[in-house]
Amino acid sequence: MDHLDLARWQFAITTIYHFLFVPLSIGLVFLIAVMHTLYVVKKEDVYKRMAQFWGKLFLLNFAVGVVTGIMQEFQFGMNWSDYSRFVGDVFGGPLAVEALVSFFLESTFLGVWIFGWERLPKKVHLASIWLVAAGTTMSAFWILTANSFMQEPVGFAIRDGHAEMVSFGALLSNPQLWLEFPHVVFGALATGALFMTGVSAYKLLRKQQLDIFKPSFSIAIVVALISSILVAIVGHDQAQHLVQSQPMKMAASEGLWETSGDSAPWTVIAGIDVSGQKNDFSLEIPGLLSVLSYNKLTGQVQGIKDLQAQYEAQYGPGNYIPPVRTTFWSFRIMVLAGGLMVLLGLYGTIAVMRKRLERQKRYLRWMVPAIGLPFIANTAGWIMTEIGRQPWIVFGLQKTEDGVSPTVSSAMVLTSLIGFTLVYGILAAVLIYLFVRTIRQGADEEGVHPADEENAKQAHEGALAETEQPLPAGTF
Amino acid sequence: MLETVWFVLIAVLFVGFFFLEGFDFGVGMLLPFLGKDDLDRRVIINTIGPFWDGNEVWLITAGGAMFAAFPNWYATLFSGFYMALFLMLLALIGRGVAFEFRSKVSHPAWRKTWDWVIFFGSLLPPLLWGVALANLMKGVPIDENMNYVGSFWDLISLYSVTAGVSMVLLFLLHGSLFLTLKTTGDLQNNARSVAMGIGAWTTVLLLLFVVLSYIQTDMFTRNGINPGAVPVLAGLALFSVQFFLRNKKDGWAFIMTGLTIVLSTVTVFTALFPRVMISSINSDFSLTIHNAASGPYTLKVMTIVALTTVPFVLAYQIWNYWVFRKRVSRADHLDY
Numbered sequence: 001m002d003h004l005d006l007a008r009w010q011f012a013i014t015t016i017y018h019f020l021f022v023p024l025s026i027g028l029v030f031l032i033a034v035m036h037t038l039y040v041v042k043k044e045d046v047y048k049r050m051a052q053f054w055g056k057l058f059l060l061n062f063a064v065g066v067v068t069g070i071m072q073e074f075q076f077g078m079n080w081s082d083y084s085r086f087v088g089d090v091f092g093g094p095l096a097v098e099a100l101v102s103f104f105l106e107s108t109f110l111g112v113w114i115f116g117w118e119r120l121p122k123k124v125h126l127a128s129i130w131l132v133a134a135g136t137t138m139s140a141f142w143i144l145t146a147n148s149f150m151q152e153p154v155g156f157a158i159r160d161g162h163a164e165m166v167s168f169g170a171l172l173s174n175p176q177l178w179l180e181f182p183h184v185v186f187g188a189l190a191t192g193a194l195f196m197t198g199v200s201a202y203k204l205l206r207k208q209q210l211d212i213f214k215p216s217f218s219i220a221i222v223v224a225l226i227s228s229i230l231v232a233i234v235g236h237d238q239a240q241h242l243v244q245s246q247p248m249k250m251a252a253s254e255g256l257w258e259t260s261g262d263s264a265p266w267t268v269i270a271g272i273d274v275s276g277q278k279n280d281f282s283l284e285i286p287g288l289l290s291v292l293s294y295n296k297l298t299g300q301v302q303g304i305k306d307l308q309a310q311y312e313a314q315y316g317p318g319n320y321i322p323p324v325r326t327t328f329w330s331f332r333i334m335v336l337a338g339g340l341m342v343l344l345g346l347y348g349t350i351a352v353m354r355k356r357l358e359r360q361k362r363y364l365r366w367m368v369p370a371i372g373l374p375f376i377a378n379t380a381g382w383i384m385t386e387i388g389r390q391p392w393i394v395f396g397l398q399k400t401e402d403g404v405s406p407t408v409s410s411a412m413v414l415t416s417l418i419g420f421t422l423v424y425g426i427l428a429a430v431l432i433y434l435f436v437r438t439i440r441q442g443a444d445e446e447g448v449h450p451a452d453e454e455n456a457k458q459a460h461e462g463a464l465a466e467t468e469q470p471l472p473a474g475t476f
Numbered sequence: 477m478l479e480t481v482w483f484v485l486i487a488v489l490f491v492g493f494f495f496l497e498g499f500d501f502g503v504g505m506l507l508p509f510l511g512k513d514d515l516d517r518r519v520i521i522n523t524i525g526p527f528w529d530g531n532e533v534w535l536i537t538a539g540g541a542m543f544a545a546f547p548n549w550y551a552t553l554f555s556g557f558y559m560a561l562f563l564m565l566l567a568l569i570g571r572g573v574a575f576e577f578r579s580k581v582s583h584p585a586w587r588k589t590w591d592w593v594i595f596f597g598s599l600l601p602p603l604l605w606g607v608a609l610a611n612l613m614k615g616v617p618i619d620e621n622m623n624y625v626g627s628f629w630d631l632i633s634l635y636s637v638t639a640g641v642s643m644v645l646l647f648l649l650h651g652s653l654f655l656t657l658k659t660t661g662d663l664q665n666n667a668r669s670v671a672m673g674i675g676a677w678t679t680v681l682l683l684l685f686v687v688l689s690y691i692q693t694d695m696f697t698r699n700g701i702n703p704g705a706v707p708v709l710a711g712l713a714l715f716s717v718q719f720f721l722r723n724k725k726d727g728w729a730f731i732m733t734g735l736t737i738v739l740s741t742v743t744v745f746t747a748l749f750p751r752v753m754i755s756s757i758n759s760d761f762s763l764t765i766h767n768a769a770s771g772p773y774t775l776k777v778m779t780i781v782a783l784t785t786v787p788f789v790l791a792y793q794i795w796n797y798w799v800f801r802k803r804v805s806r807a808d809h810l811d812y
Contacts, residue, residue, distance in 0.1 A: 088547020
């Protein structure tokens, strides 16, 4: 493999890995903020214990999300320096704003939240978790502003061979952004919610700490249902926009080689023959692709072959067809996982409303592996979005092969690829171990902090416990 | 004009990063050595617990600001110093999770492992930043297309290693003084002894770095023998640390190491200006704030964003330090 392939693998691995943690963080922090609010409003300790238990899992997850995010920021410079030179003027802006507006906010107030339980007035402390939630959501907004530019470049002009920003407002009002952002945020809420229902289901099946995990399940299942439905609705809007903005991605995600007739059928599954540019077999639902594309039963959808000819005329000779199989299947996997999430959410919400949750043993058992569904959907969604854009790194402006760092050797990329993959693998193993361990331990009992007990013991065994000292006179 | 503003802003972000994360790197390096038992080590980690993550964002913001304001600087620096950045990222990744993971299992081998991850994660970044800054001042092989054409080993020299070690020692000193301010009893005394012990070495190494800078860089030809007030004040601040320590004025001592870091960083950026990366092949190939910068529109937008958000960031970060200003002791409730 040459350094372009290696750089692409590195980007794929590190980005997909990073995005396993980000949606869970965004979703969980929102749910924790709700629980913390209930604690402050209702003054019932159970909500505090809920917020603290889920907080432990959130913090573990957040830590991995943050450290893998640092890698994301610098990776553009390391492996994609020509890309960075070409669009840095436009693309770097949202990234810098993300750091200034979001990272400072979330990291500072997360510290305040972790360490502030007994030290701050209750309402100030509550505000800190909401600020963390605001920070993570804004972070998604700014990174998606940058990503939307790659999907649908707006607000720029080409000067001296590189893209220069001419309108920040255009970047912020990019139609792609206003579909991508809600899709990602609702997806993140669904991820956090399904994680919470899955873990709660595990505890409910074992009849452990029902006071914590029954309300946790009830709150989360409603959020899971609502956000899964909203993800699907926004996803539908996105598809309609896709037909306009990136018809090739749409055609590839449908395995649509030939331009359709006036009413386009939706292909459920197909055997795609990429080299022969045809499908060996396919199972189709009449008219559904037209619905997906235009919200009505009729409407022609352009096929890959016609688009290829059109792009060759527009951009010169070359292959403008993305990996069709990957795009096609990742779209279907995303939709299937999302559909299952809606069904499970609906069933669970009804069970909770009828107060029959604990009797639903089989359903609860299904909800534990269902934790994986949103992660599958998120990953498949991004694979479809990014692979479907190929061969472009910035749609219509720069090809991926032209964005790679020219003087970085394949040995260097290979070294870092192996290094990051190994370290990320270790992190995943440790994180899963700690997740399982924390979940088994369950929430802390009222009024007892195990860490403090341990502390007190050690402090007595060791030197005499020292009392808190104010700054001695003469420090300054 | 705005190019200069952004050069200064990026310098400020690095100053903030080195000043703030400087002490938490120092504390991280001291962790395996100063903590007699696990409780001590937990106290040490809790002194920086509420702060280290926010401190690190100064670096991330500096990176983002470079990308936005000087895309060519960002591209050349991070593709050029590839392996060094790779190592630094691994260090920061390990360190970041270690704080969170360490406290979750009380088995001694588990905790020891993460203690060493914190140690190396705190040692490598200042070492590598020192090396990087020395190379920025000295100049590196950059071709006419703004691409770095050297190897990782071209970055390693007596000069750059001296800079790296000086930075490590300076942060170690800064960190031990922070611990002196934030702890009590034996731990406080031990932290103060460490500061006394390494103060002289730090001064010697930094002096060596200054001497080598005159030989290795164009500081002398640009400025003559008189380096100006800033580096001299940096040196004086460093000298005064020992004096304040002997008189148990720990707060002043900490301010003085902070001042040394600030003034040294300012010196480095002044030595660069208006260049951001110097080409050792041909000075015409050097990246300057002009040929590396974004367009005036981007710079204007970014300036407005920075001017409106930075005051808030500063305000709540300062508030954060105020909220958690108390010393941490063995009898406290420890979160990490």
